[in-house]
Amino acid sequence: MKVEATGTIRPASVSRRSALRPNWTLALLSILYILSLVDRMILALLIAPVKAELGISDVQIGLLVGTAFAIIYGLLGIPLARLADSGNRRRIILAGLVIWSASTVGSAFATSYTMLVLLRLGLAIGEAALLPATYSMIGDLFPPQKRAPAASIFAALGAAGAGGAFILGAIIIDSVDMLRSMAAIPAAIADWRIVLILVGAPGLLLAVVLCLTVSEPPRGGHGAEARSEASLVTLVTHAKQHARMYAGLMSCAFTGTVSYAFVTWLPEMLRRDFGWSAAQAGSTLGWILVVSVLFGSLAGPRAAERLMRAGHHDGFILVSAAMVLLGMLTAILAAMQSSASALLTIYFFTSMFLSGCSNTCITSIQIVSPARMRGTVVATYMLLISMAGLGIGPPLTAWLSTNFFYGSIGPALALVAIAVGAPTLATQIWSRKGYKVRITAIAERNGEG
Known part of the structure; x- marks a missing residue:
């Protein structure tokens, strides 16, 4: 009792x-x-x-x-x-x-x-x-x-x-x-x-x-803080004030264009180019994704936090930009391989870097966005990654493959990585100043110097 x-x-x-x-x-x-x-x-x-x-x-x-x-x-x-x-x-x-x-x-x-x-x-x-x-x-x-x-x-x-x-x-x-x-x-x-x-x-x-x-749990059943929402005017004002910072963060969503292009078309590429069955491709890719995504999702934010503790207020955007660069380079390299083993080995790192970039961005949003706005900012990011990732990646790859590469998927995937990676990386580098200003202001407000 x-x-x-x-x-x-x-x-x-x-x-x-x-x-x-x-x-x-x-x-x-x-x-x-x-x-x-x-x-x-x-x-x-x-x-x-x-x-x-x-x-x-x-x-x-x-x-x-x-x-x-x-x-x-x-x-x-x-x-x-x-x-x-x-x-x-x-x-x-x-x-x-x-x-x-x-x-x-x-x-x-x-x-x-x-x-x-x-x-x-x-x-x-x-x-x-x-x-x-x-x-x-x-x-x-x-x-x-x-x-x-x-x-x-x-x-x-x-x-x-x-x-x-x-x-x-x-x-x-x-x-x-x-x-x-x-x-x-x-x-x-x-x-x-x-x-x-x-x-x-x-x-x-x-x-x-x-x-x-x-069962539906009671709201605030554990003595949670009162929930409140920021008005639309407050949200827009905050976004305008920190537009440079948010441009860099939201640009991470476009890495989803490459991620979803590979996830959608890699099984078919393995079937067409290397004679793999659907079950063989699914099982192999599945384990690659499980390990690489978990590792990248944990390693990215952790590296950024270490940089922040070392005094680099733009640590999160630095890690994100590095992962964009490495993710796009490995994506291009993977797509051009002539053997399945080389393709999948390099793709492991592509998946790790791109997932690390995305999770670093989401973690960063929790730090730089006001508490009453975090849900909306995250929802906006998820909207972008859905539109840019699923909405653009798979059909763009198919269109490029059909119209420019005679049905070959690899070159189309490489071109998508180039087209997306360059502007995304440039946007993140440009946004560093806005990010540093925001983090510095938060640190000073919290008495952290």
């Missing part, structure tokens, strides 16, 4: 259940995050059969995988973040889960490119609901001293989620072959359609689990 501060006796089993409930909710939401990325990225492993059956081009695939998803996902991010701050987050997540899972399953029955695009839009609508509501819920599930670790666990899983998506996708593709050998699947149904059903169905099952095991 446990005696409360009020003198009430509460069974120890109830106390343990109360302690476990936030951890279970965090675990389930993390699983949903990974599942959402599987549903989002699985088409990158199915490009060849989808193209063949629906008679579509590489450019149409790029628009399907990237732009169609990115526009809806990006535009809905900020409105859904606002809704999560006032509405029932459990219901928002549940609705999003059902919509994106049903859209994935529905894609298996698409008979035209237009139908596949519309279902892809449904996927984006559903997935756009997950992150804002989850981060808001974490703030009320855990006491102040446990919020940062909880959010970090969720973010780390998300950072490596694209790799996990490829690994799980490869497993599912292999399972289709096994089911075929057991005559458990009708021969008339194409493999890629079976894969989409197997990928989307677990989300519908987890929706039931979410309903039965997760």
